Amino acid sequence: MNVPGIRRSISQDGIRLLTPDGERTPHPEYACDPSPDELRSLYRDMALARRFDAEGVTLQRQGELGLWPSLLGQEAAQVGSVRALRDGDRVFPSYREHAVALGRGVDPLALLRLFRGVDHGAWDPDAHDFHLYTLVIGSQTLHATGYACGMAKDGADSAVIVYFGDGATSQGDVAEAFNFAAVWDAPVVFFCQNNQWAISEPNERQTRVPLHQRAQGYGFPGVRVDGNDVLAVQAVTRAALEHVRSGRGPFLIEAFTYRMGAHTTSDDPTRYRDAAEVESWRAKDPLLRLARLLRAEGAADDAFFAEVEAAGEALAARVREGVRTMPSPGPEELFDHVYAQQHSGVARERAEFAAYQSSFEGV
């Protein structure tokens, strides 16, 4: 047995349209040729997400949030994929998909409410076609599969994309989702952000083979894409969405990327991984890569980057302000939404609670 033996045999890279140096590299199957405007917009989304994310970390450090799971390094995987969606497509996120949330128009403050402990992340999934964050690893993949089957049943020409991590692939739920989706030809794209770490456990603890290979065993296609190449991610996701929309069943994308920061603000990655590894990934930074392309192709100048930076600062200021003035929930809200219809047990406890609370009045 080889319980702990680390095996670094998993092949790297994946489909790529942009080198780490920001040079275009054509691919025989996948193409993505956005206009300069679109390129700038992709960059802008990534930069704003990064700035927002950094503010999340800061706010946590300042005690305004209980926790923040940083997406640093995963901007291309998230922005590239969400930008491949059409209206009416539905997103099922895990808990680190802040850039996807922004891409779906979710109010950044809604995300902060969750991590401040004001609510559990109670945005309206229907308003944004963006489901709630799910913290129980992997369980949203089944919801996505059922939802996608429902879509197909409705005759909708839409698709579902569900996000999960490399660690999540070990959960039975994810395997069951793969299988249900395959057997039922569900129009769902399984989007695995392989950021190579599940808290302190590297990929080698989770899998013997590259994760995109998992799909083969269930009878549907799986590909690895360079998750730090926003163009490749967009191209592959678009193709995958077309595939699933056409009734040919699910598709698995493994976006090979890297978690540049800690797992969350509660984590200390220096305990389990080398600075050198992190450093080597800095050179593959998704924003830097696109910025190089923009500059090389003359699609953006200093003014553009300055404007994006300013927009980022404005966003950060807005959320900072929003968090600080965020009202806390009232205690009676404890009982408000346990059930949709009256439940006598909750009603009794609500009354007891009210009586108890009022016993302090005038004390």
Place this chain on the structure above:
Amino acid sequence: MNVPGIRRSISQDGIRLLTPDGERTPHPEYACDPSPDELRSLYRDMALARRFDAEGVTLQRQGELGLWPSLLGQEAAQVGSVRALRDGDRVFPSYREHAVALGRGVDPLALLRLFRGVDHGAWDPDAHDFHLYTLVIGSQTLHATGYACGMAKDGADSAVIVYFGDGATSQGDVAEAFNFAAVWDAPVVFFCQNNQWAISEPNERQTRVPLHQRAQGYGFPGVRVDGNDVLAVQAVTRAALEHVRSGRGPFLIEAFTYRMGAHTTSDDPTRYRDAAEVESWRAKDPLLRLARLLRAEGAADDAFFAEVEAAGEALAARVREGVRTMPSPGPEELFDHVYAQQHSGVARERAEFAAYQSSFEGV
């Protein structure tokens, strides 16, 4: 979506050393050349298992058993695989592995005690290297994986084989077992008896692709063998056991066979499958096939077959008698083995129960 659309695209057959007509057909990779003695012994085991199984059905019909899951049709898959094991190898069965049980020396009456409701199948797993029957579909695959890792940790040159059905492959537990075993290089052979039905659900409801393909996604080999060809099953299982013993991690065997009878004696398969399908499989009968070979090669004559039949009748008579005289458990046994060490709650209830029982005395 294609929720209910049946797709009969799954390829048939698998590795074969013996045609349905009982003719040898060599295979480039797998060979099995038993002596005439061994061939007869394989036949004998299959025939006894079949006779024993038929007696189980009869005893249920007569009200002596609560239930009986018949193995009819799966004799070659079971006898071929169990005969590939060495001493010290460990078996984790599901609930239909009566021929495997007999092959490991488990008292046939122990199996009947379970289905009579005398106990839950409480033979000694260590005495026979044959674990308890497991009724919660798929859960034994994880026990087998952990056990195999423990074996490897002990430095034992042994292997584990775990049996499960085609339906079981849909369970998250089985996927988790595949993955744990792959990541930990566990010396375990996953032996899927694909009898093509999970109660009323055909393979197409469970999987989009042939089941042996599942292993690829987890990074270990999987093959399909003709499950009605005892020689092929033995050869492939032997090779798989060697593979896992050598530290190369797990191996999946899909034994393609057919459940000739009802799911259990409670089931009525005429509600969901065609007589013609069953009929077509009768021609592939595993015993008939080996009998033809034995006759063709002059390895067995009428006397041999008569002797086997008589042995079968003797076995049937023995278990019939054994069942009818089987003592029922005493009610105080309810409390006997809930815990290995004293539990005051159980002790209190045992005392209350005794007092309650004694209140009837002399009434």
Place this chain on the structure above:
Amino acid sequence: MTATRMTLVAALNAALRTVLASDPKTLVMGEDVGRLGGVFRVTDGLQKDFGEGRVMDTPLAESGIVGTAIGFALRGYRPIVEIQFDGFVFPGYDQIVTQLAKMHARSRGLVRLPVVIRIPYGGGIGAVEHHSESPEALFAHVAGLRVMSPATPSDAYWMLQEAVRCDDPVVFFEPKRRYYEKGEVDEAPEAASGQLPAHTARVVRPGGDLTLAAYGPMVATCLEAARVAAEEGRDLEVVDLRSISPIDFDTVQHSVRRTGRLVVAHEAPVFFGAGAEIAAQVTEHCFYHLSAPVLRVGAYHTPYPPSRLEDEYLPGIDRVLDAVDRALAH
């Protein structure tokens, strides 16, 4: 009144038929629910009549069944899930407890998950391991779920329909050893208005000496015990709780305030079972009305035994009457 006599299984089948016909968003999902009609035939004929798109055989994976049912519900469907036997709900327990139960509260009411999980439960049918359990307490403790169990064909018919129409997830426990017992069911749509809501307990036998509370398969046992007790001159009131979350304490306490004595009976083990909750709550609110402690009758703190022992394990009439005697001796 156009009542017909039918089995509890037939009543459930009729209820499913009614909701499938009246609401195109309802779906029936589970293992073997299609052609086979379920191992107990509760879904018999439904796939034939409503099609494979409405009555769906699923892969053999309870977490997958519950998880995809949640997905269907998010899309506006009302899935009715069948778990084949009580003991096989546990692979789906995580999806039920962490997702199904909590989504409404998590979303502050924006997301509703009208999913019904049907579970044939309880023992007494001579089955093998995992086929005779009563795990209702493991669901009642979980906020966000409703838990109910009908005792008669009529309640099976109406309560299942109510469960399907309910906007909350409902775990619907079906008393499998009563599946083939018959009772009157008035299927007329007009009869709907005369039905007691599922969350309300029903006094099924009035009496003055002691209250017997039960649900599901034990209601018939308690009624029979009350009949026997009556022969000995004891007048027992029997309350069918019907709902285990919420529990209709008003009805129980109203009864106990009159009788002064309460025995709670269920098939599930007593330790941490529903009887504990009922005893605690009723004692708190009827302390000065109780002439005896609330006594509990149920299974022991042991796994469900092999079937040859189930008669000793399951609380039958004698054990109910023994508790009644002890309560009355106070």
Place this chain on the structure above:
Amino acid sequence: MTATRMTLVAALNAALRTVLASDPKTLVMGEDVGRLGGVFRVTDGLQKDFGEGRVMDTPLAESGIVGTAIGFALRGYRPIVEIQFDGFVFPGYDQIVTQLAKMHARSRGLVRLPVVIRIPYGGGIGAVEHHSESPEALFAHVAGLRVMSPATPSDAYWMLQEAVRCDDPVVFFEPKRRYYEKGEVDEAPEAASGQLPAHTARVVRPGGDLTLAAYGPMVATCLEAARVAAEEGRDLEVVDLRSISPIDFDTVQHSVRRTGRLVVAHEAPVFFGAGAEIAAQVTEHCFYHLSAPVLRVGAYHTPYPPSRLEDEYLPGIDRVLDAVDRALAH
């Protein structure tokens, strides 16, 4: 007496170190238990000292963790499994309930599964969803499991060792909001004989007016409540139950027969919680000693709320004292 002051986390770590060193068959398994030392550092340094073969990072799959631990136990190992947070035990619940709990009875005693499942539980640390729950009732109801929870570093140290040595599966609930509180621990091997067995409750504060029973994180809360009550002239006895299955009713009832009043406090929701079982059982056996009904203090029948509401949700000193007042008012 060579006691040292240490945190509850350090005590657990020391206990694991002791069993790993003394029994080569013990294994530590779980997510992030290796290099990271667990998210709470309970397994800090163990992999470094005992190797990757004894302290194993597992794939992220709780059913797989529990299921393979069962396999290791069948092979003669004694796995100590860490579940990262209370809310993540449910994917492993099926293996715990249908396999781990039942194998000993199923095999009529031939198979023993000495597996410990460690679960950091409870709230009060400002965490996000699923990280603050108290699901102990969902395990206590299941025959075949032992359920315990230490309240102090010393009990953490000794009870964990006892759990590892126990031949039954033990679900070991660790009060995570007390992880970094300190207490005296006497690690001397000779001190072992002076320890109370884990299944025995302990009177941690004697008193005559009312009994307060609690376990895990609520013991400190109850002691503090008793201190406050003492200032008002009320003499409360505090019992640390330590074990939730079995429950040491002898000790509780002995106390209640003296005080005549009992309040049970836990973080878990009251509905179907441990308080119900204790109230029912104690009332049955101390009916004529009780001057007031047994009162329960716990969480409400709602999912664990967002952290900004947890102070209102969790039973604190004030709510305990409120129940004490109500019990004494009878």
